[in-house]
Amino acid sequence: MRRVFIIAVPYLWLLALFLIPFAIVLKISLSDVAMARPPYLPQFSWEAGWGAFLSQLDFENFTFLTTDDLYWKAYLSSLQIAATSTLLTLLIGYPIAYAMARAPDEWRATLMMLVILPFWTSFLIRVYSWMGILSQEGYLNQLLLGLGVISEPLIILNTKVAVYIGIVYTYIPFMILPIYAALHRLDSSLIEAAEDLGCSRAKAFWLITVPLSRNGIIAGCFLVFIPTLGEFVIPSLLGGSGTLMIGKVLWEEFFNNRDWPVASAVAVVLVLILIIPIVLFQQNQQKQNEAQS
Amino acid sequence: MKGKLLGTALLLVCATVVTAADEVRVYNWSDYIDEALLTKFEEETGLKLIYDVFDSNEVLETKMLAGGSGYDVVVPSGTFLQRQIAVGAFQKLDPSKLSNRGNLWDVIEKRTSRYDPGNEYSVNYMWGTTGLGVNLNRVAEVLGADAPIDSLDLIFKPENMERLAACGVHVLDAPAEVIPAALKYIGEDPDSHDPAIIAKVEPLLMAIRPYVQKFHSSEYINALANGDICVAFGWSGDILQARDRAAEADAGVEIAYHAPKEGALMWFDQMAIPVDAPNPEGAHRFLNFIMDAQNMAQASNYVFYANGNLASQAYLLPEVIGDTAIYPDAATLENLYITTPYPGKVQRTVTRLWTRVKSGT
Known part of the structure; x- marks a missing residue:
């Protein structure tokens, strides 16, 4: 019972x-x-x-x-943005997680805290503050102009670049934490053994560290990819008119067209598309659990 | 301003652990009132006021269509009001509770009765035009001193837009405002509901869209004031607010507003009471409070929009009542047009066209 x-x-x-x-x-x-x-x-x-x-x-x-290619294009464009941002997040998040796992014990708690700390501020406010940083008269441009790196302000806000910056910034903790967990558990004697047997440090990294942190990488990628696919807030605040994402199309169907049925159909298809990575993720977790037990 | 507003709203929410009869919930456009009026209302009536803001008619409309919004007073624009009255979203006003009704301006009431016959459901809050906000120095730099800052040529001629793109152009994310302007520009009826006629503006909008930095309905106020962009196609009062903020900041940004000489859309924001308002009694008190000549004047003096209250004109600042960008002269008034809501099928065509334009697909 x-x-x-x-x-x-x-x-x-x-x-x-x-x-x-x-x-x-x-x-x-x-x-x-x-x-x-x-x-x-x-x-x-x-x-x-x-x-x-x-x-x-x-x-x-x-x-x-199916009669209008807008939806198809929006799904594809969302998939592409989600995939690119996941890759970028991985490329930036992995070294951070690696450094955290290798840091002296007494630092780790502090470093972990620093990764989690941004969550104490509202997500919306954090995205808004990026608008202040990236705008044409924003802090970034002022800094670069002041340093003499650029002579004309960069146009970043309201472009795809800003969307990527926003997504990577927002979701990077979801990449760092699972990878850190995997690297933290990694038995460092394995790497010592590899080096004793003649591996260079780089080769030992690719042959030992990366495969053993595979589960962390996969978990991190799913945790970033899945929410990014349906992301609405970041592209609408930081993106320009050219950023086509399914979250925005859904919003327009719902609010501008007042067509709740079509908006719901778009949402149902989005959920169906997401089920594939979610099922893959579940299987991976299950395998991981089995391997551990 | 927005931050301040948010703070006030939070405070009001926190301070409110009272029953529905003691509080009034108002849902109005962002940057659209002198906040001193909110406190004044609470002091005069003893009611708690919860004041939330939105920046698009669509967001408000979705709440009205879903029902149970919990608001006592909302402020849709004319065309949206008309459609929402049709689905039964509002309750009729009780004239016996609106003692300040005599203050209203018949010129505006006559126009708003096109959306709300007999003005049975709504009272005008503010009205204005949709037109061009220009950063004078930057535009002169890019297009020369004779830039067409009072003509739709500024935003609908691709060669102008191409040169303006680098310094930034924002356009309202509101097809019901932009498409009529485009129709007017190509010499068609701005209020056309014929999909074949509406389709004619697509090439025009497609040609300029690569040069539009953003389609958005509120960001342009700050962007213009800070000098981030040099042209905005937006609402008169918003642009005039940007003008004043830029003047206050004194950073060399000078903004001007012009209703396009080809003709400009005249719109009306109407206060109405949802059919399921928890406190219709309090809602009427809020309406009547705003309809007071001095209160209405205080709101207009703050937001730089004209209002539909004739008695308030005695209390308006000279720079408000005397500014033809706010209270147009007779000739300009003649040149203003109004629009009516699109029927369902046409709405889909319009939104689809708009999505294509915005995304460039």
């Missing part, structure tokens, strides 16, 4: 916070847009019953998504 209860908790969690909201979104995606409050029909009523309700649902909104 107790076991059943313990198992039930995560499933109830999943049911309440994922499946029920998803069912609501799915239901709206099968309705038709209407000038009503809320702006779609049919709306379920107990008097009309399930039959009348279900008979009015159709897949029109999903076929509509």
Whole structure:
């Protein structure tokens, strides 16, 4: 009985916070847009019953998504932005995690604190402050102009570069922490052994350290990739008009078009696209757990 | 200003552990009131005021369509108001609770009755035009002293935009404002609902979009004032606020606003009470408070928008009532046009066109 209860908790969690909201979104995606409050029909009523309700649902909104290449382009562009930012985050995050794992014991707690500290400030405020740093009259340009590195202010804000900076900055702790955890556990005698057997330090790094931190890298990449794909706040605050991301398209369908059904269809497809990396991630975690036990 | 507003809002939220009858929740546009008025309202009525802000009609409309927003007073623009009245989002005002009704200006009431017949659901808060905000020195540097700063040529001629791109151009992220201007520019009816006519503006907008740094509906105030951008196609009062902030900062940035000589869109922001407002009684008191001649004048003197309150004009600062960018002269007033909401299908065409323009796909 107790076991059943313990198992039930995560499933109830999943049911309440994922499946029920998803069912609501799915239901709206099968309705038709209407000038009503809320702006779609049919709306379920107990008097009309399930039959009348279900008979009015159709897949029109999903076929509509295929008729316009905007959605396709937005999904692709989001995938590309998410993949690039994940790679950038990895390239920057790995050395940081490595340095943290190699730092003297008494420093580690402080370094860990420094990685986590930004979370104490609202995400929105941190993204906003990047606008102040990156704008044409912002701190970065003032610094570079003052140092004489550049003679004309750089245009960074409202470009894709700013979006990448924002994403990498925001998500880098999610990359550092799992990699750090993996590197921290790494048995340093293995590297000593490799070096004793004639490996150069670089070769030992590629042959021993990187493969043994693989699970951390994979976990970090998923933790960055998945939320970045549907990211809305960063591209809308830091990006320019050319940054096409599915999160923004969804917003426009919902707010500008008042077309909740199509917006919901876009969201359902996004969730389906995300399920693939999430399932891969789950499998990886499971393998890792099995390997440990 | 925004930070200050946020602080005030937070304080108000924290201080409020009272029942719905003691508080009034107002949802208004950002940078759109003298905050001293908020405190004054609380002192006069003893009601707690919770004041939140938005920067796009779409955000407000979504809350109205979803229902249960919890707000007692909201401020949609004319076309949005009309559509939201149609779906039953608002309740009729009770004239017996609005003793200051006599202060209103019939010239504006006549125009707003096109959106709200008989003005049964709404009272005008502010009105203005959509036009061109220009950083005078920078634009003169780029385009020369005879730059067409009072003409839509400034933003719709690609050769001008190409040269302006380096110093930055922002355009409202509001198709219902930009498309009518583009239609007017190519000599069509700005209020056209014919998809074939509307489609004619796409090449025009596509040609200039590479030079638009951002489509956004509020960032241009700060960007203009700081000298980050040199042209904005935006709302009159916002640009005039940028002008004043730039003058205060005294960093050599000089901003001017012009309603385009080709004709400008005239818009109206209307105060209305949602049908499910928790405190309609308090909402009426807020409306009546704002409709007071001196209070309304204080708001206009602060935000540099014209209002629909004739009695308030006696209390307006000379630089507000005397500025034709705010209170246009008869000739300009003649040249202003208004628009009506797009029907559902046309709305989709418009939004789609707008998405294509913004993303360049």
